[in-house]
Amino acid sequence: MATEAGGHGETRKKIPQNPANDYSQTMKSRTLVTGAAGFIGSHVCRHLVQAGHQVTGLDDLSGGFRDYVAEGVEFVEGSVTDAGLVVKLFEKNEFDYVFHLAAYAAEGLSHFIKRFNYTNNLIGSVNLINASVNHGVKCFVFTSSIAVYGRNQLPMTEDATPQPEDPYGIAKYAVELDLREAHEMFGLNHVIFRPHNVYGEYQNIGDRYRNVIGIFMNQIMQGQPMTIFGDGEQTRAFSYIDDVAPVIAASITRPACYNQVFNVGADKPYSVNELAAVVARTMGTASETRHLDARNEVVHAWSAHEKVQKHFGDLIHNVPLEEGVAKMAAWAKRAGARQGKPFEGIEVRKNLPQSWAALEARAV
Numbered sequence: 001m002a003t004e005a006g007g008h009g010e011t012r013k014k015i016p017q018n019p020a021n022d023y024s025q026t027m028k029s030r031t032l033v034t035g036a037a038g039f040i041g042s043h044v045c046r047h048l049v050q051a052g053h054q055v056t057g058l059d060d061l062s063g064g065f066r067d068y069v070a071e072g073v074e075f076v077e078g079s080v081t082d083a084g085l086v087v088k089l090f091e092k093n094e095f096d097y098v099f100h101l102a103a104y105a106a107e108g109l110s111h112f113i114k115r116f117n118y119t120n121n122l123i124g125s126v127n128l129i130n131a132s133v134n135h136g137v138k139c140f141v142f143t144s145s146i147a148v149y150g151r152n153q154l155p156m157t158e159d160a161t162p163q164p165e166d167p168y169g170i171a172k173y174a175v176e177l178d179l180r181e182a183h184e185m186f187g188l189n190h191v192i193f194r195p196h197n198v199y200g201e202y203q204n205i206g207d208r209y210r211n212v213i214g215i216f217m218n219q220i221m222q223g224q225p226m227t228i229f230g231d232g233e234q235t236r237a238f239s240y241i242d243d244v245a246p247v248i249a250a251s252i253t254r255p256a257c258y259n260q261v262f263n264v265g266a267d268k269p270y271s272v273n274e275l276a277a278v279v280a281r282t283m284g285t286a287s288e289t290r291h292l293d294a295r296n297e298v299v300h301a302w303s304a305h306e307k308v309q310k311h312f313g314d315l316i317h318n319v320p321l322e323e324g325v326a327k328m329a330a331w332a333k334r335a336g337a338r339q340g341k342p343f344e345g346i347e348v349r350k351n352l353p354q355s356w357a358a359l360e361a362r363a364v
Contacts, residue, residue, distance in 0.1 A: 030093050031055050034080050034128065035101035036073060037064030039203045039211075040143065040195070040248070043241050044099055045070040047249035056093055059102065068202050080124030090131040097252050098132050099141045100125060103172075106210040107147050108295055109356070110168035112348045121171035129175075129182055139189040139252045140179060146196040146263065146303050148173040156303035158194075158261045165298060176261070183259055191251040192261040193244075196303060200241030200324065201331040206338030208359060212272065213238065216279040217329060221337035226280070226287075227355065230294030232273035237302040239265030240324030246315040247308065257311050263303040264312075270321060278322055282329040295353045 031048055035041030036057025042064070048055050049072040057069055060079040069075050078085045080102050089095075103121050104110075110117045125142070132140050147169030148162040164170045182188040197212075205214035216226045247264050251257055270278075273289075280287035309316060342359040346352065 029053055029096040031097045031099065032058065032089065032093070032095045033073075033099045033101065034058045035064065035103065036075065037061055037066060037069050038101065039064070039068075039200075040198060040241065040245060041099075041101040042068040042070060042202050043200075043245035044101060044249050045073050047246055048099075049073060051249070053097075056089065056095070058089065063104065063204050063207065065204075079120075080127055081119055083127045083130075086127045086131050090135045094135055095132075096138050097141070098128060098137050098139075099248065100128055101143050101248075103143070105145065105168065106207075107145075107166045107168045108297055108353075109209045109343060110166050110171075111296070112346050112352055112356075113343065114167050115347055116345060117167045118171055121168065122174050125171075125175040126178060129178060129188070133182055133186045133188050137188065139191060139258060140182075141191045141248060141251055142175060142179060142193070143248065144172040144176055144192050144194045144261075145169060146194050146265075146301060147298075148176065148194065149301070149303070151298040151301075154300060154302065156194075156263065156301070158263060158307055180259075189258040191257050191259075193248055193251070194261065194263045194303065195239065195244050195248075196263075196265045196301065197236045197238045198241055198244050198265065199238055200328050202241075203328070204338075204340075205332055205335070206340030208340045209343060209356070212275065213279060213325060213328065214332075216276060217283060217332045218337055218340070220280065220283045220285055221332070225290040226276045227290050227292055228272050228276065229292050229297070229353070232276070232289070232291065233271050234297065234299045235269040235271050235302065236275075237266040237269045238275060238321055238324075240319040240321075240327075242324075243316050243319055247312045250312065250315060254311060260307075262308040262311070263305055264308050265303065265305070266321070267302075267305060267318065268321070269300070269302040275321075278325050279329070282322065282326040283333075292355050293353065296351070 031053045033045050037059035055073045057073040057075045148164050149156040150163035150165045153160045162173045179190040199213040203214045205218040277287045
């Protein structure tokens with residue numbers, strides 16, 4: 001698979017050690033990170049390696065890239081859906097900690113790829129949970145999503161009753177429930193994070209179905225207008241990676257956080273129209289947009305973060321949107337545009353957004 005221009009030598013940034021992080025109890029621990037070649041996973045790996053962990057990274061490279069894998073990580077190409085591979089990895093390494101970030105996180109598309117969604121995002125997770133129980137893992141860190149909340153629960157708080165409205169959110173919530181059961185039945189500790197709308201360096205800007213900031217930047221670099229579903233007044237709180245990855249990586253060092261759920265991300269919501277203007281400014285171009293038919297999605301989604309601030313406030317800097325997007329834009333310009341591929345294997349075509357159907361038709 002092709003990799004983006006620049007590679008590690010030009011684009012990797014150093015993540016400084018933070019003396020406020022007490023990693024002493026996990027130094028030299030054996031740690032598995034799934035999704036290690038992906039966006040958030042690659043950043044979490046860098047923090048863990050710099051903290052002294054012996055990290056094994058697992059990724060099937062379906063949405064990640066080999067040159068995103070952090071230096072010092074023992075990389076294994078493979079899928080969490082391969083139960084035999086998962087068992088062999090645990091037997092070989094006897095992991096102390098597991099960070100499960102591998103997922104296909106396309107909420108809107110998940111309606112049309114149900115089998116693929118549940119196989120990758122639910123069954124793959126169960127394979128890891130089974131192995132973690134059987135091999136005595138000390139803590140299982142899981143990245144869920146605010147997609148579990150559904151709509152009309154603003155601001156979204158950890159004590160709200162989840163009401164997911166798409167198969168992606170349903171799968172994430174099912175894993176949360178299974179982790180709770182695994183703790184009650186087998187004593188497996190876990191920490192669950194519900195991040196939202198995370199962006200930054202090493203995001204797959206070629207993915208046409210998710211990561212709106214990356215989509216916008218890729219379109220601009222290809223001389224195309226930024227495409228927006230509906231009127232663009234739907235709102236999200238876009239979260240810079242450096243306010244998310246350090247929190248996830250540090251969670252295993254804070255036992256008071258075990259067996260709890262945390263929202264993590266930015267506080268201030270922006271409309272997609274406002275976001276498009278910010279991206280255009282940071283990319284140095286006029287804001288040219290094209291509106292597509294609205295799709296079935298939660299219109300307004302942002303969460304409260306008092307709980308994560310209480311436990312991880314020393315790691316959260318609340319990077320402003322314009323500052324974070326500017327950092328990502330500088331990286332994207334070095335990396336260059338990417339020609340993403342249409343998703344292969346749409347399972348349900350009824351009500352498929354016209355723009356996605358057109359992508360599929362052009363690929364035939």
